[in-house]
Amino acid sequence: MTDANTPPSRGRILVVDDQRNMRATTALLLRAEQYTVFEAATGEEALAHLAGGSMDLLLTDLKMEPMDGLTLLRRALEVAPRLQVIMMTAFGSIESAVEAMRLGAYDYVTKPFKESELRYRVERALERARLLRDVDNLATDFNQRHGLSALVGRSAAMRDLTTRLMRVAQSDATVLIQGESGTGKELVARALHAHSRRKGRSFVPVNCAAISETLLESELFGHAKGAFTGAVKARRGLFEEADGGTLFIDEVTETSPTFQSKLLRALQEGEVRRVGESTALRVDVRTVAATNRDIELEVREKRFRQDLYYRLNVVTLRVPPLRERLEDVPALAEHFLERANARSPNPRRLSAAAVTHLMGYAFPGNVRELENLVEQAAALAEGDELLPEDFPLRQERLAPVPGASSMVSLEGQVSPAAGASTGPTLAQVVEDAERRAIAQSLERHGVDLARVADELGVSSTTLWRKMKRLNLRPPSEASRE
Ligand SMILES: Nc1ncnc2c1ncn2[C@@H]1O[C@H](COP(=O)(O)OP(=O)(O)OP(=O)(O)O)[C@@H](O)[C@H]1O
Ligand SMILES: [Mg+2]
Numbered sequence: 270m271t272d273a274n275t276p277p278s279r280g281r282i283l284v285v286d287d288q289r290n291m292r293a294t295t296a297l298l299l300r301a302e303q304y305t306v307f308e309a310a311t312g313e314e315a316l317a318h319l320a321g322g323s324m325d326l327l328l329t330d331l332k333m334e335p336m337d338g339l340t341l342l343r344r345a346l347e348v349a350p351r352l353q354v355i356m357m358t359a360f361g362s363i364e365s366a367v368e369a370m371r372l373g374a375y376d377y378v379t380k381p382f383k384e385s386e387l388r389y390r391v392e393r394a395l396e397r398a399r400l401l402r403d404v405d406n407l408a409t410d411f412n413q414r415h416g417l418s419a420l421v422g423r424s425a426a427m428r429d430l431t432t433r434l435m436r437v438a439q440s441d442a443t444v445l446i447q448g449e450s451g452t453g454k455e456l457v458a459r460a461l462h463a464h465s466r467r468k469g470r471s472f473v474p475v476n477c478a479a480i481s482e483t484l485l486e487s488e489l490f491g492h493a494k495g496a497f498t499g500a501v502k503a504r505r506g507l508f509e510e511a512d513g514g515t516l517f518i519d520e521v522t523e524t525s526p527t528f529q530s531k532l533l534r535a536l537q538e539g540e541v542r543r544v545g546e547s548t549a550l551r552v553d554v555r556t557v558a559a560t561n562r563d564i565e566l567e568v569r570e571k572r573f574r575q576d577l578y579y580r581l582n583v584v585t586l587r588v589p590p591l592r593e594r595l596e597d598v599p600a601l602a603e604h605f606l607e608r609a610n611a612r613s614p615n616p617r618r619l620s621a622a623a624v625t626h627l628m629g630y631a632f633p634g635n636v637r638e639l640e641n642l643v644e645q646a647a648a649l650a651e652g653d654e655l656l657p658e659d660f661p662l663r664q665e666r667l668a669p670v671p672g673a674s675s676m677v678s679l680e681g682q683v684s685p686a687a688g689a690s691t692g693p694t695l696a697q698v699v700e701d702a703e704r705r706a707i708a709q710s711l712e713r714h715g716v717d718l719a720r721v722a723d724e725l726g727v728s729s730t731t732l733w734r735k736m737k738r739l740n741l742r743p744p745s746e747a748s749r750e
Pocket of ligand 1: 457
Protein backbone atom coordinates (compact mmCIF):
# COMPACT_ATOMS: atom_id res chain seq x y z
CA MET A 270 0.00 0.00 0.00
CA THR A 271 1.12 3.56 -0.55
CA ASP A 272 1.80 5.96 2.29
CA ALA A 273 1.92 9.70 2.57
CA ASN A 274 5.57 9.86 1.55
CA THR A 275 5.25 8.14 -1.81
CA PRO A 276 4.99 10.42 -4.83
CA PRO A 277 1.62 10.42 -6.60
CA SER A 278 1.22 7.20 -8.51
CA ARG A 279 1.37 7.18 -12.29
CA GLY A 280 -1.41 4.61 -12.19
CA ARG A 281 -2.67 1.67 -10.15
CA ILE A 282 -2.32 -1.67 -11.86
CA LEU A 283 -3.46 -5.13 -10.83
CA VAL A 284 -1.51 -8.02 -12.39
CA VAL A 285 -3.31 -11.38 -12.36
CA ASP A 286 -1.58 -14.61 -13.37
CA ASP A 287 -1.64 -18.03 -11.78
CA GLN A 288 1.98 -18.59 -12.82
CA ARG A 289 4.01 -17.02 -10.09
CA ASN A 290 7.12 -16.31 -12.18
CA MET A 291 5.28 -14.65 -14.96
CA ARG A 292 3.29 -12.53 -12.48
CA ALA A 293 6.35 -11.42 -10.51
CA THR A 294 8.36 -10.51 -13.61
CA THR A 295 5.52 -8.45 -15.08
CA ALA A 296 4.94 -6.65 -11.79
CA LEU A 297 8.65 -5.91 -11.43
CA LEU A 298 8.83 -4.45 -14.89
CA LEU A 299 5.87 -2.15 -14.21
CA ARG A 300 7.11 -1.07 -10.79
CA ALA A 301 10.31 0.03 -12.48
CA GLU A 302 8.09 2.41 -14.46
CA GLN A 303 6.83 3.98 -11.20
CA TYR A 304 3.39 2.41 -11.39
CA THR A 305 1.76 1.15 -8.23
CA VAL A 306 1.39 -2.56 -8.82
CA PHE A 307 -0.71 -5.17 -7.00
CA GLU A 308 -0.63 -8.89 -7.66
CA ALA A 309 -3.27 -11.62 -7.56
CA ALA A 310 -2.90 -15.34 -8.27
CA THR A 311 -6.56 -16.10 -8.98
CA GLY A 312 -9.66 -14.41 -10.35
CA GLU A 313 -11.32 -14.42 -6.92
CA GLU A 314 -8.37 -12.71 -5.32
CA ALA A 315 -8.39 -10.16 -8.14
CA LEU A 316 -12.08 -9.35 -7.65
CA ALA A 317 -11.46 -8.71 -3.98
CA HIS A 318 -8.81 -6.13 -4.94
CA LEU A 319 -11.10 -4.50 -7.48
CA ALA A 320 -14.00 -4.08 -5.09
CA GLY A 321 -12.34 -0.98 -3.64
CA GLY A 322 -12.77 0.76 -7.00
CA SER A 323 -9.37 2.45 -6.96
CA MET A 324 -7.65 0.38 -9.65
CA ASP A 325 -6.98 1.95 -13.05
CA LEU A 326 -5.83 -1.06 -15.02
CA LEU A 327 -6.26 -4.81 -14.87
CA LEU A 328 -3.61 -6.86 -16.65
CA THR A 329 -4.78 -10.45 -16.61
CA ASP A 330 -3.79 -13.79 -18.02
CA LEU A 331 -6.42 -15.55 -20.10
CA LYS A 332 -5.84 -19.18 -19.17
CA MET A 333 -6.31 -19.59 -15.43
CA GLU A 334 -8.02 -22.02 -13.09
CA PRO A 335 -10.66 -22.07 -11.73
CA MET A 336 -11.81 -18.66 -12.98
CA ASP A 337 -10.51 -17.94 -16.49
CA GLY A 338 -9.52 -14.50 -17.78
CA LEU A 339 -12.72 -13.90 -19.75
CA THR A 340 -14.93 -14.57 -16.72
CA LEU A 341 -12.73 -12.32 -14.61
CA LEU A 342 -12.99 -9.63 -17.27
CA ARG A 343 -16.77 -9.80 -17.27
CA ARG A 344 -17.09 -9.72 -13.50
CA ALA A 345 -14.43 -7.05 -13.10
CA LEU A 346 -16.30 -4.68 -15.42
CA GLU A 347 -19.44 -5.28 -13.39
CA VAL A 348 -17.78 -4.04 -10.20
CA ALA A 349 -15.62 -1.39 -11.86
CA PRO A 350 -17.10 -0.25 -15.18
CA ARG A 351 -14.39 2.38 -15.72
CA LEU A 352 -11.57 -0.15 -15.36
CA GLN A 353 -9.20 -0.62 -18.30
CA VAL A 354 -8.33 -4.23 -19.04
CA ILE A 355 -5.45 -5.72 -20.99
CA MET A 356 -5.66 -9.44 -21.66
CA MET A 357 -2.45 -11.50 -21.79
CA THR A 358 -2.94 -14.37 -24.20
CA ALA A 359 -0.74 -17.22 -25.31
CA PHE A 360 0.53 -17.20 -28.84
CA GLY A 361 -2.14 -18.60 -31.16
CA SER A 362 -5.24 -17.82 -29.09
CA ILE A 363 -6.27 -14.84 -31.17
CA GLU A 364 -9.99 -15.76 -31.06
CA SER A 365 -9.97 -15.42 -27.29
CA ALA A 366 -8.25 -12.07 -27.58
CA VAL A 367 -10.95 -10.88 -29.96
CA GLU A 368 -13.61 -12.20 -27.62
CA ALA A 369 -11.96 -10.28 -24.77
CA MET A 370 -12.09 -7.05 -26.75
CA ARG A 371 -15.73 -7.70 -27.54
CA LEU A 372 -16.43 -8.11 -23.83
CA GLY A 373 -14.86 -4.74 -23.06
CA ALA A 374 -11.13 -5.27 -22.75
CA TYR A 375 -9.17 -2.30 -24.02
CA ASP A 376 -6.27 -4.25 -25.52
CA TYR A 377 -4.36 -7.52 -25.47
CA VAL A 378 -0.74 -8.65 -25.55
CA THR A 379 0.49 -11.99 -26.82
CA LYS A 380 2.89 -13.90 -24.61
CA PRO A 381 5.81 -13.85 -24.71
CA PHE A 382 5.87 -10.08 -25.14
CA LYS A 383 8.68 -7.58 -25.41
CA GLU A 384 9.10 -5.27 -22.43
CA SER A 385 8.75 -2.23 -24.64
CA GLU A 386 5.48 -3.51 -26.08
CA LEU A 387 4.00 -4.06 -22.64
CA ARG A 388 5.12 -0.62 -21.48
CA TYR A 389 3.57 0.99 -24.51
CA ARG A 390 0.22 -0.79 -24.19
CA VAL A 391 0.00 -0.17 -20.46
CA GLU A 392 0.72 3.53 -20.83
CA ARG A 393 -1.89 3.84 -23.55
CA ALA A 394 -4.54 2.12 -21.43
CA LEU A 395 -3.75 4.35 -18.46
CA GLU A 396 -3.94 7.40 -20.66
CA ARG A 397 -7.45 6.34 -21.55
CA ALA A 398 -8.31 5.80 -17.87
CA ARG A 399 -7.15 9.35 -17.09
CA LEU A 400 -9.17 10.75 -19.96
CA LEU A 401 -12.32 8.99 -18.80
CA ARG A 402 -11.77 10.25 -15.29
CA ASP A 403 -11.45 13.82 -16.58
CA VAL A 404 -14.65 13.46 -18.56
CA ASP A 405 -16.38 12.12 -15.46
CA ASN A 406 -15.13 15.05 -13.42
CA LEU A 407 -16.26 17.50 -16.04
CA ALA A 408 -19.72 15.96 -16.12
CA THR A 409 -19.96 16.11 -12.33
CA ASP A 410 -18.79 19.69 -12.42
CA PHE A 411 -21.39 20.60 -15.01
CA ASN A 412 -24.08 18.93 -12.98
CA GLN A 413 -22.99 20.64 -9.80
CA ARG A 414 -23.13 23.98 -11.46
CA HIS A 415 -26.30 23.55 -13.47
CA GLY A 416 -28.03 20.34 -12.52
CA LEU A 417 -30.40 19.54 -9.70
CA SER A 418 -27.62 19.80 -7.16
CA ALA A 419 -27.41 23.53 -7.96
CA LEU A 420 -30.92 23.87 -6.54
CA VAL A 421 -30.47 24.17 -2.79
CA GLY A 422 -33.44 23.44 -0.56
CA ARG A 423 -35.13 20.20 0.44
CA SER A 424 -38.52 21.51 1.57
CA ALA A 425 -41.55 19.50 0.48
CA ALA A 426 -42.34 22.22 -2.07
CA MET A 427 -38.85 22.03 -3.59
CA ARG A 428 -38.90 18.24 -3.60
CA ASP A 429 -42.21 18.29 -5.51
CA LEU A 430 -40.71 20.73 -7.96
CA THR A 431 -37.56 18.67 -8.54
CA THR A 432 -39.56 15.45 -8.95
CA ARG A 433 -41.68 17.08 -11.63
CA LEU A 434 -38.60 18.64 -13.16
CA MET A 435 -36.84 15.28 -13.52
CA ARG A 436 -39.96 13.77 -15.04
CA VAL A 437 -40.27 16.37 -17.80
CA ALA A 438 -36.55 16.97 -18.34
CA GLN A 439 -36.19 13.83 -20.44
CA SER A 440 -39.01 14.76 -22.82
CA ASP A 441 -38.91 17.49 -25.41
CA ALA A 442 -42.10 19.04 -24.06
CA THR A 443 -42.27 22.82 -23.91
CA VAL A 444 -42.15 23.97 -20.31
CA LEU A 445 -43.52 27.14 -18.80
CA ILE A 446 -41.87 28.14 -15.54
CA GLN A 447 -43.94 30.40 -13.34
CA GLY A 448 -42.84 32.06 -10.16
CA GLU A 449 -42.25 35.40 -8.53
CA SER A 450 -39.12 37.36 -9.25
CA GLY A 451 -36.01 35.90 -7.67
CA THR A 452 -37.45 32.45 -6.92
CA GLY A 453 -34.94 30.60 -9.09
CA LYS A 454 -36.71 30.23 -12.44
CA GLU A 455 -33.54 30.51 -14.45
CA LEU A 456 -31.84 27.93 -12.28
CA VAL A 457 -34.78 25.59 -12.88
CA ALA A 458 -34.53 26.17 -16.63
CA ARG A 459 -30.82 25.30 -16.55
CA ALA A 460 -31.48 22.18 -14.50
CA LEU A 461 -34.08 21.09 -17.07
CA HIS A 462 -31.46 21.41 -19.76
CA ALA A 463 -28.72 19.74 -17.69
CA HIS A 464 -30.92 16.68 -17.19
CA SER A 465 -32.19 16.46 -20.75
CA ARG A 466 -30.76 14.51 -23.66
CA ARG A 467 -29.74 17.93 -25.04
CA LYS A 468 -27.28 18.61 -22.23
CA GLY A 469 -24.25 18.36 -24.51
CA ARG A 470 -25.61 21.18 -26.68
CA SER A 471 -26.23 24.85 -25.98
CA PHE A 472 -28.52 26.37 -23.40
CA VAL A 473 -29.40 29.76 -24.86
CA PRO A 474 -31.18 32.28 -22.65
CA VAL A 475 -32.94 35.33 -24.02
CA ASN A 476 -34.55 37.93 -21.84
CA CYS A 477 -37.52 39.54 -23.53
CA ALA A 478 -37.66 42.40 -21.03
CA ALA A 479 -34.04 43.39 -21.46
CA ILE A 480 -34.15 44.62 -25.03
CA SER A 481 -36.49 46.52 -27.30
CA GLU A 482 -38.94 44.61 -29.39
CA THR A 483 -37.26 45.19 -32.78
CA LEU A 484 -33.93 44.17 -31.40
CA LEU A 485 -35.48 41.15 -29.74
CA GLU A 486 -36.91 39.98 -33.04
CA SER A 487 -33.58 40.11 -34.82
CA GLU A 488 -31.85 38.59 -31.78
CA LEU A 489 -34.16 35.61 -31.80
CA PHE A 490 -34.65 35.06 -35.51
CA GLY A 491 -31.49 36.61 -36.92
CA HIS A 492 -31.47 38.94 -39.88
CA ALA A 493 -30.35 39.19 -43.48
CA LYS A 494 -27.68 41.62 -44.56
CA GLY A 495 -29.29 45.01 -45.10
CA ALA A 496 -32.58 43.98 -43.43
CA PHE A 497 -32.57 47.29 -41.60
CA THR A 498 -30.29 50.27 -41.07
CA GLY A 499 -27.21 49.03 -39.31
CA ALA A 500 -27.60 45.42 -40.44
CA VAL A 501 -24.28 45.45 -42.27
CA LYS A 502 -23.86 41.70 -42.02
CA ALA A 503 -26.24 38.77 -41.97
CA ARG A 504 -26.62 37.31 -38.50
CA ARG A 505 -27.76 34.03 -37.02
CA GLY A 506 -30.52 34.30 -34.46
CA LEU A 507 -30.64 32.68 -31.04
CA PHE A 508 -33.06 30.06 -32.34
CA GLU A 509 -30.33 28.89 -34.66
CA GLU A 510 -27.71 29.09 -31.90
CA ALA A 511 -29.89 26.82 -29.79
CA ASP A 512 -30.24 24.22 -32.53
CA GLY A 513 -30.07 20.80 -30.87
CA GLY A 514 -30.26 22.45 -27.45
CA THR A 515 -32.60 24.49 -25.30
CA LEU A 516 -33.87 28.03 -25.85
CA PHE A 517 -34.86 29.75 -22.63
CA ILE A 518 -37.31 32.57 -23.30
CA ASP A 519 -37.33 34.55 -20.09
CA GLU A 520 -40.00 37.15 -19.21
CA VAL A 521 -42.03 35.99 -22.17
CA THR A 522 -45.05 38.06 -21.07
CA GLU A 523 -43.08 41.29 -21.63
CA THR A 524 -43.68 41.16 -25.39
CA SER A 525 -46.30 42.59 -27.74
CA PRO A 526 -49.02 40.51 -29.39
CA THR A 527 -47.33 41.03 -32.78
CA PHE A 528 -44.11 39.58 -31.52
CA GLN A 529 -46.01 36.80 -29.79
CA SER A 530 -47.59 35.71 -33.05
CA LYS A 531 -44.16 35.49 -34.69
CA LEU A 532 -42.89 33.43 -31.81
CA LEU A 533 -45.92 31.17 -32.01
CA ARG A 534 -45.34 30.55 -35.69
CA ALA A 535 -41.70 29.62 -35.10
CA LEU A 536 -42.65 27.21 -32.33
CA GLN A 537 -45.45 25.59 -34.29
CA GLU A 538 -43.50 25.13 -37.46
CA GLY A 539 -40.09 24.40 -35.99
CA GLU A 540 -38.77 26.91 -38.49
CA VAL A 541 -37.41 30.40 -38.31
CA ARG A 542 -37.14 33.09 -40.91
CA ARG A 543 -34.39 35.65 -40.47
CA VAL A 544 -35.68 39.22 -40.59
CA GLY A 545 -35.53 40.35 -44.22
CA GLU A 546 -35.15 36.78 -45.51
CA SER A 547 -37.82 34.81 -47.33
CA THR A 548 -36.61 31.24 -46.88
CA ALA A 549 -37.20 29.47 -43.59
CA LEU A 550 -34.61 27.41 -41.70
CA ARG A 551 -35.51 24.28 -39.76
CA VAL A 552 -34.41 24.27 -36.15
CA ASP A 553 -34.53 21.54 -33.52
CA VAL A 554 -35.03 23.46 -30.32
CA ARG A 555 -36.60 22.68 -27.00
CA THR A 556 -38.32 25.74 -25.63
CA VAL A 557 -38.54 26.67 -21.99
CA ALA A 558 -40.28 29.94 -21.15
CA ALA A 559 -40.60 31.82 -17.88
CA THR A 560 -42.65 34.61 -16.43
CA ASN A 561 -43.08 36.24 -13.05
CA ARG A 562 -46.52 37.58 -13.91
CA ASP A 563 -49.86 35.92 -13.47
CA ILE A 564 -49.96 34.71 -17.04
CA GLU A 565 -53.60 33.55 -16.93
CA LEU A 566 -54.52 37.10 -15.99
CA GLU A 567 -52.38 38.45 -18.84
CA VAL A 568 -54.32 36.15 -21.19
CA ARG A 569 -57.72 37.18 -19.83
CA GLU A 570 -56.82 40.82 -20.20
CA LYS A 571 -55.65 40.20 -23.77
CA ARG A 572 -52.08 41.23 -23.17
CA PHE A 573 -50.83 37.74 -23.88
CA ARG A 574 -52.04 35.65 -26.80
CA GLN A 575 -54.05 32.69 -25.69
CA ASP A 576 -52.77 30.43 -28.49
CA LEU A 577 -49.16 31.11 -27.52
CA TYR A 578 -50.03 30.49 -23.89
CA TYR A 579 -51.41 27.05 -24.80
CA ARG A 580 -48.40 26.35 -26.96
CA LEU A 581 -45.93 27.20 -24.17
CA ASN A 582 -47.88 25.74 -21.32
CA VAL A 583 -47.58 22.07 -22.22
CA VAL A 584 -46.07 21.52 -18.80
CA THR A 585 -46.01 24.10 -16.01
CA LEU A 586 -43.42 24.21 -13.29
CA ARG A 587 -44.27 26.55 -10.46
CA VAL A 588 -41.37 27.77 -8.39
CA PRO A 589 -42.81 28.56 -4.98
CA PRO A 590 -42.00 31.89 -3.32
CA LEU A 591 -39.48 31.62 -0.50
CA ARG A 592 -42.01 32.66 2.15
CA GLU A 593 -43.89 29.41 1.42
CA ARG A 594 -40.80 27.32 2.10
CA LEU A 595 -39.00 29.15 4.86
CA GLU A 596 -37.50 25.87 5.99
CA ASP A 597 -35.16 26.24 2.98
CA VAL A 598 -33.75 29.49 4.39
CA PRO A 599 -31.02 27.94 6.59
CA ALA A 600 -29.61 25.77 3.79
CA LEU A 601 -29.80 28.61 1.28
CA ALA A 602 -28.17 31.08 3.68
CA GLU A 603 -25.36 28.61 4.37
CA HIS A 604 -24.95 28.03 0.66
CA PHE A 605 -24.63 31.73 -0.16
CA LEU A 606 -22.34 32.30 2.80
CA GLU A 607 -20.08 29.46 1.71
CA ARG A 608 -19.83 31.08 -1.69
CA ALA A 609 -19.06 34.48 -0.21
CA ASN A 610 -16.48 32.93 2.14
CA ALA A 611 -14.71 31.30 -0.76
CA ARG A 612 -14.03 34.75 -2.22
CA SER A 613 -13.20 36.51 0.99
CA PRO A 614 -10.20 36.68 3.30
CA ASN A 615 -12.61 36.85 6.30
CA PRO A 616 -14.68 33.70 6.50
CA ARG A 617 -17.92 34.19 8.48
CA ARG A 618 -20.32 31.93 10.30
CA LEU A 619 -24.05 32.24 10.69
CA SER A 620 -25.35 32.55 14.22
CA ALA A 621 -28.49 30.61 15.08
CA ALA A 622 -30.10 33.91 16.07
CA ALA A 623 -29.45 35.28 12.59
CA VAL A 624 -31.05 32.22 11.02
CA THR A 625 -34.12 32.64 13.24
CA HIS A 626 -34.22 36.31 12.30
CA LEU A 627 -34.16 35.43 8.60
CA MET A 628 -36.77 32.73 8.94
CA GLY A 629 -39.18 35.27 10.32
CA TYR A 630 -39.06 37.35 7.17
CA ALA A 631 -41.36 37.26 4.14
CA PHE A 632 -38.67 37.80 1.46
CA PRO A 633 -40.60 39.84 -1.09
CA GLY A 634 -37.52 39.50 -3.31
CA ASN A 635 -37.35 35.76 -2.69
CA VAL A 636 -34.08 33.81 -2.98
CA ARG A 637 -32.32 36.66 -4.74
CA GLU A 638 -33.06 38.92 -1.76
CA LEU A 639 -31.67 36.33 0.64
CA GLU A 640 -28.60 35.99 -1.56
CA ASN A 641 -28.05 39.76 -1.49
CA LEU A 642 -28.61 39.94 2.25
CA VAL A 643 -26.03 37.24 2.91
CA GLU A 644 -23.49 38.74 0.54
CA GLN A 645 -23.90 42.16 2.11
CA ALA A 646 -23.65 40.78 5.62
CA ALA A 647 -20.54 38.79 4.71
CA ALA A 648 -18.95 41.91 3.25
CA LEU A 649 -19.90 44.40 5.94
CA ALA A 650 -20.27 42.57 9.25
CA GLU A 651 -18.01 43.51 12.14
CA GLY A 652 -17.41 40.08 13.63
CA ASP A 653 -16.78 36.59 12.32
CA GLU A 654 -20.20 35.52 13.44
CA LEU A 655 -23.13 37.02 11.55
CA LEU A 656 -25.77 38.35 13.91
CA PRO A 657 -29.37 39.43 13.32
CA GLU A 658 -28.32 43.07 13.07
CA ASP A 659 -26.08 42.19 10.12
CA PHE A 660 -29.24 41.46 8.15
CA PRO A 661 -31.30 44.65 7.90
CA LEU A 662 -34.68 43.62 6.51
CA ARG A 663 -36.74 45.80 4.22
CA GLN A 664 -40.11 44.91 5.63
CA GLU A 665 -41.79 43.86 8.77
CA ARG A 666 -41.03 40.43 10.04
CA LEU A 667 -43.67 37.76 9.77
CA ALA A 668 -45.49 36.38 12.73
CA PRO A 669 -43.53 33.42 14.10
CA VAL A 670 -43.67 30.61 11.58
CA PRO A 671 -45.07 27.28 12.71
CA GLY A 672 -42.39 24.66 12.34
CA ALA A 673 -39.66 27.22 11.96
CA SER A 674 -38.93 27.31 15.65
CA SER A 675 -38.15 23.61 15.79
CA MET A 676 -35.41 24.09 13.22
CA VAL A 677 -33.63 26.84 15.02
CA SER A 678 -34.23 25.93 18.61
CA LEU A 679 -30.45 25.89 19.05
CA GLU A 680 -30.53 29.23 20.69
CA GLY A 681 -32.89 31.07 22.99
CA GLN A 682 -35.64 33.51 22.11
CA VAL A 683 -34.90 36.37 19.84
CA SER A 684 -36.61 39.56 20.79
CA PRO A 685 -38.95 40.88 18.09
CA ALA A 686 -36.92 44.05 17.93
CA ALA A 687 -33.74 42.22 17.02
CA GLY A 688 -32.25 43.57 13.83
CA ALA A 689 -34.44 46.68 13.72
CA SER A 690 -31.75 49.26 13.05
CA THR A 691 -32.15 52.93 13.82
CA GLY A 692 -31.44 54.86 10.62
CA PRO A 693 -31.45 53.77 6.97
CA THR A 694 -28.50 51.65 5.91
CA LEU A 695 -26.07 52.81 3.26
CA ALA A 696 -27.61 50.32 0.84
CA GLN A 697 -31.05 51.83 1.42
CA VAL A 698 -29.79 55.35 0.85
CA VAL A 699 -28.12 54.30 -2.39
CA GLU A 700 -31.22 52.46 -3.48
CA ASP A 701 -33.44 55.48 -2.83
CA ALA A 702 -31.14 57.74 -4.79
CA GLU A 703 -31.10 55.29 -7.67
CA ARG A 704 -34.83 54.95 -7.64
CA ARG A 705 -35.28 58.72 -7.76
CA ALA A 706 -32.80 59.24 -10.60
CA ILE A 707 -34.26 56.48 -12.74
CA ALA A 708 -37.87 57.52 -12.09
CA GLN A 709 -37.11 61.10 -13.11
CA SER A 710 -35.39 60.03 -16.29
CA LEU A 711 -38.27 57.69 -17.09
CA GLU A 712 -40.64 60.62 -16.71
CA ARG A 713 -38.65 62.51 -19.30
CA HIS A 714 -38.12 59.78 -21.88
CA GLY A 715 -40.95 57.38 -21.26
CA VAL A 716 -40.58 54.03 -22.98
CA ASP A 717 -37.38 55.03 -24.73
CA LEU A 718 -35.18 53.03 -22.39
CA ALA A 719 -32.14 53.50 -24.59
CA ARG A 720 -32.27 57.25 -23.93
CA VAL A 721 -32.82 56.72 -20.24
CA ALA A 722 -29.78 54.45 -20.11
CA ASP A 723 -27.80 56.97 -22.09
CA GLU A 724 -28.75 59.82 -19.84
CA LEU A 725 -27.84 57.87 -16.72
CA GLY A 726 -24.60 56.59 -18.21
CA VAL A 727 -25.37 52.88 -17.79
CA SER A 728 -25.88 50.06 -20.29
CA SER A 729 -29.47 49.18 -21.07
CA THR A 730 -29.01 45.79 -19.40
CA THR A 731 -27.86 47.45 -16.19
CA LEU A 732 -30.75 49.88 -16.40
CA TRP A 733 -33.19 47.07 -16.89
CA ARG A 734 -31.74 45.14 -13.94
CA LYS A 735 -31.94 48.13 -11.67
CA MET A 736 -35.51 48.92 -12.76
CA LYS A 737 -36.47 45.40 -12.04
CA ARG A 738 -34.86 45.33 -8.65
CA LEU A 739 -36.46 48.64 -7.75
CA ASN A 740 -39.76 47.56 -9.26
CA LEU A 741 -39.87 50.49 -11.69
CA ARG A 742 -41.61 50.33 -15.06
CA PRO A 743 -41.73 52.75 -17.99
CA PRO A 744 -44.77 55.05 -17.59
CA SER A 745 -46.84 53.52 -20.41
CA GLU A 746 -46.38 50.03 -18.98
CA ALA A 747 -47.06 51.07 -15.45
CA SER A 748 -50.38 52.49 -16.59
CA ARG A 749 -51.39 49.11 -18.01
CA GLU A 750 -51.81 47.80 -14.52
N1 LIG B 1 -32.84 26.91 -4.88
C1 LIG B 1 -31.79 27.71 -5.08
N2 LIG B 1 -30.57 27.31 -4.70
C2 LIG B 1 -29.50 28.12 -4.88
N3 LIG B 1 -29.56 29.33 -5.42
C3 LIG B 1 -30.75 29.79 -5.81
C4 LIG B 1 -31.92 29.00 -5.67
N4 LIG B 1 -32.96 29.70 -6.16
C5 LIG B 1 -32.47 30.86 -6.59
N5 LIG B 1 -31.13 30.93 -6.39
C6 LIG B 1 -30.28 32.07 -6.72
O1 LIG B 1 -31.05 33.24 -6.56
C7 LIG B 1 -30.85 34.15 -7.63
C8 LIG B 1 -32.14 34.35 -8.39
O2 LIG B 1 -32.46 33.18 -9.10
P1 LIG B 1 -32.98 33.24 -10.61
O3 LIG B 1 -32.26 34.28 -11.38
O4 LIG B 1 -32.98 31.86 -11.15
O5 LIG B 1 -34.46 33.74 -10.31
P2 LIG B 1 -35.62 34.12 -11.31
O6 LIG B 1 -36.83 33.46 -10.79
O7 LIG B 1 -35.19 33.83 -12.70
O8 LIG B 1 -35.74 35.67 -11.05
P3 LIG B 1 -36.32 36.82 -12.04
O9 LIG B 1 -37.78 36.57 -12.19
O10 LIG B 1 -36.04 38.05 -11.28
O11 LIG B 1 -35.57 36.69 -13.31
C9 LIG B 1 -29.76 33.54 -8.49
O12 LIG B 1 -28.54 34.08 -8.11
C10 LIG B 1 -29.83 32.07 -8.16
O13 LIG B 1 -28.58 31.48 -8.33
MG1 LIG C 1 -34.85 35.15 -14.28
